[in-house]
Amino acid sequence: MRVLAFLLLGCLALPALAQRPEAALECRPTPTDFIFDCTIHLSRGGKPLSGVEVTVGADMPSMPMAHNVKPAQARPGDRPGDYRVMLDLEMLGDWTVKLRLAGPVRDLLRVDLNFDEKGTRPVRRRR
Amino acid sequence: MDAHAIGVLTNIGLFAFLALSAYLLLVAGELSFGQQAFFGIGAYAGGIATALYGWPLPLALLAAMAAGGLAQLLIALPTLRLKGLYFAMATLAAAEMVRIGLELLHFRRMVEGEAVGPDGTQGFRGIRWVFEQGIEPGGYLLIVWSLLAVVMAALAWVERSRLGVTLRGVGEDPELAAALGIRVDRLKLGTATAAGALAALGGVLFAHANTYIEPRNFDIMLGVHSLAYALIGGLGTVVGPLLGVLLDIGVLEGSRIFHGYRMIVFGGLVALLLIWRPRGLLDERVVHWLGRRLKKPG
Numbered sequence: 001m002r003v004l005a006f007l008l009l010g011c012l013a014l015p016a017l018a019q020r021p022e023a024a025l026e027c028r029p030t031p032t033d034f035i036f037d038c039t040i041h042l043s044r045g046g047k048p049l050s051g052v053e054v055t056v057g058a059d060m061p062s063m064p065m066a067h068n069v070k071p072a073q074a075r076p077g078d079r080p081g082d083y084r085v086m087l088d089l090e091m092l093g094d095w096t097v098k099l100r101l102a103g104p105v106r107d108l109l110r111v112d113l114n115f116d117e118k119g120t121r122p123v124r125r126r127r
Numbered sequence: 128m129d130a131h132a133i134g135v136l137t138n139i140g141l142f143a144f145l146a147l148s149a150y151l152l153l154v155a156g157e158l159s160f161g162q163q164a165f166f167g168i169g170a171y172a173g174g175i176a177t178a179l180y181g182w183p184l185p186l187a188l189l190a191a192m193a194a195g196g197l198a199q200l201l202i203a204l205p206t207l208r209l210k211g212l213y214f215a216m217a218t219l220a221a222a223e224m225v226r227i228g229l230e231l232l233h234f235r236r237m238v239e240g241e242a243v244g245p246d247g248t249q250g251f252r253g254i255r256w257v258f259e260q261g262i263e264p265g266g267y268l269l270i271v272w273s274l275l276a277v278v279m280a281a282l283a284w285v286e287r288s289r290l291g292v293t294l295r296g297v298g299e300d301p302e303l304a305a306a307l308g309i310r311v312d313r314l315k316l317g318t319a320t321a322a323g324a325l326a327a328l329g330g331v332l333f334a335h336a337n338t339y340i341e342p343r344n345f346d347i348m349l350g351v352h353s354l355a356y357a358l359i360g361g362l363g364t365v366v367g368p369l370l371g372v373l374l375d376i377g378v379l380e381g382s383r384i385f386h387g388y389r390m391i392v393f394g395g396l397v398a399l400l401l402i403w404r405p406r407g408l409l410d411e412r413v414v415h416w417l418g419r420r421l422k423k424p425g
Contacts, residue, residue, distance in 0.1 A: 065138040071130045
């Protein structure tokens with residue numbers, strides 16, 4: 001009976017375990033042109049995801065492969081699930097920020113953002 | 128090798144497929160501003176094959192190459208009758224039609240509880256075959272460059288064959304070639320099909336390196352760059368397009384000397400080269416001279 005209950009609990013927990021991590025990103029400009037101070041928030045199933053190695057890269061969707069931003073390792077931030085990284089971009093505009101997660105969670109996440117002089121905002125797309 | 132170097136080298140390899148595709152058409156005497164369309168078709172076809180239907184990557188590569196080749200053949204059938212700039216404009220228009228078509232493409236399926244597939248302007252996420260197979264960026268770099276080496280070796284072999292010589296003859300003077308009994312139209316259609324398949328091969332590899340693609344990845348800028356790489360590197364040898372990519376992505380971008388002004392430097396470089404060496408750094412004359420030097424004993 002105990003085994004059955006354990007299996008049932010395991011089955012119920014499976015969807016949560018299988019849930020993929022999600023990322024939210026916010027960047028602020030620094031006094032140096034094109035360098036942004038970014039805060040990443042990682043979560044899974046609504047809960048903060050800490051202790052992950054996060055490598056951050058970026059590419060321009062309108063000119064793929066042509067801008068090779070040097071990937072930077074994010075460091076843990078102040079709150080659970082937060083990570084901080086400095087992004088050195090070549091120019092302002094729409095960028096796809098690529099997050100490679102390693103360690104306890106292995107995944108690849110992407111966040112599309114528009115970078116301007118004031119910071120970042122979501123990319124607007126035609127439907 | 129660090130992650131940045133691996134990323135730069137992977138991008139050089141991926142771009143080289145597209146530049147080689149433009150090069151093939153240039154050797155045949157045609158200027159195409161539309162090779163990015165077949166790169167995009169390959170990316171979408173390969174992504175659909177692995178992400179939606181669970182095909183292995185090698186099979187997806189073949190399917191995408193077939194799709195890219197067929198698409199370019201269908202576009203070449205009516206457009207290859209046009210000459211020079213008219214053909215260039217037609218390829219650009221066709222490429223834009225393909226890109227807009229991809230913006231209208233919605234084809235999603237539930238895969239492991241998640242909707243996956245092309246979703247118009249929102250792009251196509253979840254092309255995770257490479258990631259799920261546990262292939263690390265270094266391993267993928269090896270795959271890209273191994274395939275590039277195979278393609279370049281095959282093209283070098285074709286260039287030294289009777290077919291290669293005929294193709295250059297058609298590119299130089301199609302009327303004379305036709306007068307000599309060469310089926311110019313058929314040869315150009317075959318070359319266009321091969322160029323489409325080659326661009327599509329690069330596209331599949333790009334999609335799987337990125338895990339995500341969207342229609343605006345395949346706009347005019349990509350086509351202009353691929354054409355410029357072939358022209359900068361030179362039309363004398365298959366190594367030329369790779370040299371063009373290496374100069375821009377490897378030297379200008381890799382060194383980051385020019386930072387945000389790289390595109391201006393790149394544009395100036397293209398303009399200067401087109402005046403100074405219209406057929407690129409490794410043009411036929413340089414290749415012939417190098418060949419003689421290498422053959423000379425002692």
